[in-house]
Amino acid sequence: MAKGPLCGEYFISGDEACAEAGLSAGCRFFAGYPITPATEIAERMAGRMPDVGGVYIQMEDEMASMNAVLGAAWGGAKAMTATSGPGFSLMMENLGLGIMTETPCVLVNVQRGGPSTGLPTLVGQGDMMQARWGSHGPYEIIALCPTSPQEMFDLTIEAFNLSEKYRTPVLLMADESVGHMTERVVIPPAESLKLYPRRKPTVPRDKYRPYEADPDGVPPMACAGEGYHMHVTGLTHDERGYPLTTDPAVQERLVHRLIEKIRANRADIIRVESEGLDDAEVIVVAYGITARVALWPVELARQEGIKVGWLKLVTAWPFPEDLIRQLARRVKAFVVPEINYGQMVLEVERCAGGQAATHLVPHAGGDVHEPHVILEAIRKAAGKVAQ
Amino acid sequence: MGMMENNAKVAVADQVTTNQQHPLDRLLRQDRLPHIWCSGCGLGTALNCFLNALIKSEMDPDKVAIVSGIGCSGRVAGYVALDSFHTTHGRAIPFATGLKLANPELKVVVFSGDGDLIAIGGNHFIHAARRNMDLTVICVNNFIYGMTGGQLAPTTPTGARTSTSPTGNRDHPFNLSYLAAASGASYVARWTTLHVRRLERAIGEALRKPGFSFVEVISPCPTLYGRLNKQKSGLEQMDFYKKNSIIRHGADPRQADIGLTGQIVVGKFVDLDKPSYLQLQKA
Numbered sequence: 001m002a003k004g005p006l007c008g009e010y011f012i013s014g015d016e017a018c019a020e021a022g023l024s025a026g027c028r029f030f031a032g033y034p035i036t037p038a039t040e041i042a043e044r045m046a047g048r049m050p051d052v053g054g055v056y057i058q059m060e061d062e063m064a065s066m067n068a069v070l071g072a073a074w075g076g077a078k079a080m081t082a083t084s085g086p087g088f089s090l091m092m093e094n095l096g097l098g099i100m101t102e103t104p105c106v107l108v109n110v111q112r113g114g115p116s117t118g119l120p121t122l123v124g125q126g127d128m129m130q131a132r133w134g135s136h137g138p139y140e141i142i143a144l145c146p147t148s149p150q151e152m153f154d155l156t157i158e159a160f161n162l163s164e165k166y167r168t169p170v171l172l173m174a175d176e177s178v179g180h181m182t183e184r185v186v187i188p189p190a191e192s193l194k195l196y197p198r199r200k201p202t203v204p205r206d207k208y209r210p211y212e213a214d215p216d217g218v219p220p221m222a223c224a225g226e227g228y229h230m231h232v233t234g235l236t237h238d239e240r241g242y243p244l245t246t247d248p249a250v251q252e253r254l255v256h257r258l259i260e261k262i263r264a265n266r267a268d269i270i271r272v273e274s275e276g277l278d279d280a281e282v283i284v285v286a287y288g289i290t291a292r293v294a295l296w297p298v299e300l301a302r303q304e305g306i307k308v309g310w311l312k313l314v315t316a317w318p319f320p321e322d323l324i325r326q327l328a329r330r331v332k333a334f335v336v337p338e339i340n341y342g343q344m345v346l347e348v349e350r351c352a353g354g355q356a357a358t359h360l361v362p363h364a365g366g367d368v369h370e371p372h373v374i375l376e377a378i379r380k381a382a383g384k385v386a387q
Numbered sequence: 388m389g390m391m392e393n394n395a396k397v398a399v400a401d402q403v404t405t406n407q408q409h410p411l412d413r414l415l416r417q418d419r420l421p422h423i424w425c426s427g428c429g430l431g432t433a434l435n436c437f438l439n440a441l442i443k444s445e446m447d448p449d450k451v452a453i454v455s456g457i458g459c460s461g462r463v464a465g466y467v468a469l470d471s472f473h474t475t476h477g478r479a480i481p482f483a484t485g486l487k488l489a490n491p492e493l494k495v496v497v498f499s500g501d502g503d504l505i506a507i508g509g510n511h512f513i514h515a516a517r518r519n520m521d522l523t524v525i526c527v528n529n530f531i532y533g534m535t536g537g538q539l540a541p542t543t544p545t546g547a548r549t550s551t552s553p554t555g556n557r558d559h560p561f562n563l564s565y566l567a568a569a570s571g572a573s574y575v576a577r578w579t580t581l582h583v584r585r586l587e588r589a590i591g592e593a594l595r596k597p598g599f600s601f602v603e604v605i606s607p608c609p610t611l612y613g614r615l616n617k618q619k620s621g622l623e624q625m626d627f628y629k630k631n632s633i634i635r636h637g638a639d640p641r642q643a644d645i646g647l648t649g650q651i652v653v654g655k656f657v658d659l660d661k662p663s664y665l666q667l668q669k670a
Contacts (some may be wrong), residue, residue, distance in 0.1 A: 029489050031481075055488045060514040064481035067474065071454070071485025074472065075493065079485065097475050224486055225471040226494050227449040231416070233473035242419060243465060243473070329549060 427621020429606025
């Protein structure tokens with residue numbers, strides 16, 4: 001294997017592509033704990049980090065992994081971890097610390113069937129609302145959903161860039177099918193990648209206030225050892241970083257900024273892909289492996305003369321509210337297949353606001369949807385009699 | 388009294404304060420004081436010993452970071468004028484691990500309490516010791532959860548009364564020094580806040596020791612522990628340490644259990660030359 005990040009065409013799994021993307025993005029710290037179906041990311045990192053002079057450490061659990069990642073980010077590194085449902089649950093505590101302390105890092109969840117230990121080796125998409133709301137308190141989150149090994153690569157790079165730009169943990173919400181799928185992955189030369197650098201303070205040390213934000217709501221970040229002697233806390237804090245836990249006005253100012261730095265920049269963050277929306281009467285909204293599975297039934301429905309479009313959520317969070325609202329004004333219905341019993345469909349339904357019908361195509365997990373099940377849902381949504 | 392006189396008085400008072408700066412002032416966040424700790428608490432003494440040890444170590448303060456968890460002891464990070472991190476409950480050690488490995492130039496010190504480090508953070512504690520991770524861990528052991536109002540801790544001696552063991556604790560407590568030694572720490576010492584010079588020296592040794600160095604600081608909590616256990620003031624608790632501490636360097640920490648009454652064995656228990664985590668990575 002090459003010293004340094006790879007470059008060229010490779011036949012690798014989504015998990016391996018994710019690890020390689022980390023290296024290409026400049027990630028030099030990985031802390032993890034083995035868990036199916038994300039283990040291959042840790043294994044790849046253990047083998048490859050020495051090639052780039054980075055650190056791999058296997059921690060004692062996922063709480064430790066997430067915290068070590070936060071510590072490493074404050075030590076100046078780009079850092080990531082990877083897990084699946086049970087570990088994701090354990091990481092929620094310190095995902096919150098990362099949000100509150102505005103720590104850039106990437107957390108990968110290769111989703112499997114749940115609840116609980118569920119289906120360790122089989123696919124699920126049941127953690128999408130946990131991704132949004134799993135840590136306590138009010139906050140906004142960024143979560144991306146890859147549909148292929150290539151996107152495991154591309155969106156891991158994107159996740160690192162968004163995490164640095166907005167100084168927040170970013171979630172890569174993959175799934176077992178995409179993580180274990182092995183396909184051609186094109187890795188561009190590392191020097192050709194556009195990487196967002198860490199936002200460093202430009203004021204003198206004695207003028208630096210760690211949580212005084214730039215106009216876009218994001219504060220520059222000093223790291224330990226740079227002489228700034230900053231204080232970082234998960235408690236509600238002022239611009240100096242000092243805890244102030246009895247003043248609701250300080251809480252309002254901080255939480256408002258943490259939320260607005262994402263909400264006000266939705267146009268910059270949100271990405272979708274689509275086909276056939278222009279004349280669509282029915283739109284299939286999907287993400288991850290299910291977006292890919294939905295392509296064929298959409299094509300079959302088109303052949304039957306149904307005007308159906310396809311909308312892939314590259315960004316699950318923040319949710320593309322405005323787009324769904326606009327589409328709801330002119331389509332008959334949305335069809336939302338997902339490998340859970342209704343999570344992202346709730347967002348579609350909320351934004352449709354009764355102007356278009358919303359049809360969930362649920363799946364408890366363990367497999368992807370049968371294409372004919374999605375096709376049948378499209379027919380029903382279009383008002384066509386089932387054949 | 389006129390405004391002029393008032394201002395003059397304030398100016399004189401400022402002058403006096405300036406002239407009487409405490410030698411540790413430069414390592415404390417003046418704008419965060421006074422601290423929240425109760426009268427008679429041992430945390431101020433423990434912090435004082437740490438800062439004096441740090442000054443004597445001649446380490447560059449720019450390259451020292453302090454990480455705390457949650458609780459009264461966890462507030463230490465908020466008072467020191469160093470890069471300081473106040474993390475989640477029990478997670479100071481893994482945070483510190485990431486910080487240290489991302490920038491090995493840093494001296495990373497974890498300063499926290501017994502409930503934080505050993506109950507909710509117990510797994511992280513034993514694994515960092517097992518790895519001989521290059522961290523100094525100072526654990527202020529006051530046998531109680533202070534911040535939440537005096538509940539049973541994993542260190543509370545059997546028989547001791549707390550707000551959640553109102554008729555006396557029926558659990559066995561952890562012996563922290565033994566736990567650290569058994570888990571693989573390369574340096575383990577225990578002192579009480581009565582032994583300020585020895586405690587300061589031990590922290591200095593711990594700061595210079597490669598690998599996982601652990602200093603247990605037995606400390607009074609008169610408000611929540613002492614009051615319920617016949618040691619009503621900080622002074623009474625210190626008096627108890629004076630009468631009952633026995634210095635035994637090199638003692639087997641297995642023999643150093645701490646009870647509600649009886650001896651507290653203190654001293655340097657472990658000082659081993661074994662490869663630290665970072666030394667093993669380079670090997």
